Amino acid sequence: MENNPQQAAPVSVDVPLISNQSVLMNIALIKQYHENMPIAQVEPIVFNALRRLNLEDIAYKRNPDLNDEERFFAMLLRAVMVRDALVIIDRPFKIIPHLKNIDNIFQALKSIEDLYLNCHIYDYEWMREKYGELSK
């Protein structure tokens, strides 16, 4: 992985948000830790990303206060904060079980496409119909 210019950035039910930190701090953590960016510098970046998904109001909420969609998009934004991110979405319908199809997620990925290099979605074969055109 270290020789790969793309850095794996997982979005998975097995990679949860840190529950004693707000969404803002969870997303900011990646740049604070890996790029040593001061919080004052990261905050506008995080708010800009949240604004693109119309989620500014969740910035100061913690994991238990989020609904499934908010939690998924917070995890997605955390993943795209990784430099040269290869976003790996693992079974998205496990994180948002009531979602009918992938359209919502696909739309969100489009609106932040400049923030990551590549995105792979992994799911079970029997979930194929939820992906519609994408699965063909």
Add this chain to the structure above:
Amino acid sequence: MVILENIGRAVIRLIKSFTDIIYFAWKILIRIFNCNTYTSAMRTVLTDQIYFTSVQILPIFLIVSIVFGSLLIGVLFLQLKQLGLTQYIGHVLMGFIVTEFSPFITVLLITLRSGSAINTEIAVMKVNKEMSALEAFRIDAINYLLVPRVINGVISIVLLSTLFSVTLLGSGLLFSNLIFGMNIDAYATVLLNSASFSDIVVALLKSVVFGFFIILIPIRFGLQASHELTSVPVVVARGMVNVFAAVLTIEVLSLIIKLL
């Protein structure tokens, strides 16, 4: 034979637990003195931790130190007067209150409040797979989570035990005036004459060691939680018992160092 076997097993377990904690302490110490540990993320956690441990506790801590301290100083001074040992008032204040009593009470308060909270927090993070989440994003849990908490323990204990000492010396001023009719100049002179530099150094070092271990041990036991929720109370109980054993051990060791 069975008794001997059980004793042997218990001793081996004790030695293993002790060496584990010392090895873990060594790992944390190395990180504390490594500049690369101090990332922006780590500094944010450190600031939060100092706020939770040292600032949030201030109102209750001040109330406890004023009420409990005044009571203790009042009783102590009355006893000194009755026994005709007024000349030892300075030694009692500096030798007992500042160097022994203040760090000990501060450690007990912080252990009960923050030690148990940190033990539970780390165990719950382990159960919730949040540690694995950090790993998935290549974030070192020792640098990000553990080192700031341990440094916070050291800073908080040193600052709060100093505050406790100052509050008690303030009570001492009041009671020395009420019981012995001492004015502020006489009180200050008595304190300065009784103050020994080595005592203050030992008290500070003791606070540093206390702060380091009362946070390190709960963290160590918190990390031993499995992915089952039922493991949380087990590791918290084990961690708190060990932290109290460590407090007593450090207290005894500091006494031995003072006697040497």
